[in-house]
Amino acid sequence: MSTFITTKANGGVLTITLNRADKYNSFVREMALALQTELHKANDDKSVRCIVLTGAGKAFCAGQDLAEAIDPDGPELTKIVSEHYNPIIKQIRLTAKPVVAAINGVAAGAGANIALACDVVVAAESASFIQAFSKIGLIPDSGGTFTLPRLIGFQKASALMMLGDKVSATDAEKMNMIYAVFPDQEFEAQVEKLAQKLATMPTKGLALTKCALNRTYINNLDEQLALEDELQSQAGGTYDYNEGVQAFLEKRKPEFKGE
Numbered sequence: 001m002s003t004f005i006t007t008k009a010n011g012g013v014l015t016i017t018l019n020r021a022d023k024y025n026s027f028v029r030e031m032a033l034a035l036q037t038e039l040h041k042a043n044d045d046k047s048v049r050c051i052v053l054t055g056a057g058k059a060f061c062a063g064q065d066l067a068e069a070i071d072p073d074g075p076e077l078t079k080i081v082s083e084h085y086n087p088i089i090k091q092i093r094l095t096a097k098p099v100v101a102a103i104n105g106v107a108a109g110a111g112a113n114i115a116l117a118c119d120v121v122v123a124a125e126s127a128s129f130i131q132a133f134s135k136i137g138l139i140p141d142s143g144g145t146f147t148l149p150r151l152i153g154f155q156k157a158s159a160l161m162m163l164g165d166k167v168s169a170t171d172a173e174k175m176n177m178i179y180a181v182f183p184d185q186e187f188e189a190q191v192e193k194l195a196q197k198l199a200t201m202p203t204k205g206l207a208l209t210k211c212a213l214n215r216t217y218i219n220n221l222d223e224q225l226a227l228e229d230e231l232q233s234q235a236g237g238t239y240d241y242n243e244g245v246q247a248f249l250e251k252r253k254p255e256f257k258g259e
Helices: 029-044 077-094 110-116 132-136 143-153 156-165 169-174 184-199 203-217 221-235 237-251
Strands: 003-008 013-018 051-057 059-061 099-103 104-106 122-123 129-130 166-168 181-182
Touching: 003 029, 003 104, 003 166, 013 029, 013 132, 013 184, 029 077, 029 156, 051 110, 051 184, 059 099, 059 110, 099 110, 099 184, 104 110, 110 129, 122 169, 122 184, 122 203, 129 169, 132 156, 143 156, 166 169, 169 181, 181 184, 203 237
Parallel strands: 013 051, 051 099, 059 104, 099 122, 104 129, 122 181
Antiparallel strands: 003 013, 129 166
16 A cells, blocks of 8 residues: 555544645645545445545645656646546545545545535635645646535635635535534544444435435436435435334334345
């Protein structure tokens, strides 16, 4: 495994940490491919019921390492987008596990948009987000032009992408860009609490919910109702559904297995 990515498993939670702290966790090819590998392994590992993605040091992720992008011997931009970032976004959206982005510091460029593709995004109070692409003449990638307008609206997303304004974690929460902000001194404990809660929930039901959400901006109402019917039937056939119903009837706490 690349030293640019570290992992830690604890009670059904797999924490994946971007680990180029001296470069603000900016991506190079090795790091991007290593993250893809770890996301793939986490999806296939039945013991993993929640994935947390975070960064080492002061930053979450500063996006692409520009030294690699302009290196004549390095990958071209089209390769960086198609082979590095697009697969990461697809894996986050298609993995059958909830993915929590724990934003410990600045999330810029591709780093911001990878974060926003996750299922639950929380940030430390001192963290910030920036669509930095316009500052170097590029367009937002890593799904940003899809995700951000749907989170905060077309006009606000357009302005942030064109102006490249830095958005504080508090403002990001207010504009519905992210789920929650935690004080810096409580951040790690609150992330752990949230992740452990997700890891004890009915994982297959969460995966089916994610599937429905992935289609919500593509389907019309009839198509979405039909999809809900199909997915609800699948959810009703799981162990966790039966356990949840029995626990409700018996007035006890359910013990979900993620099955």
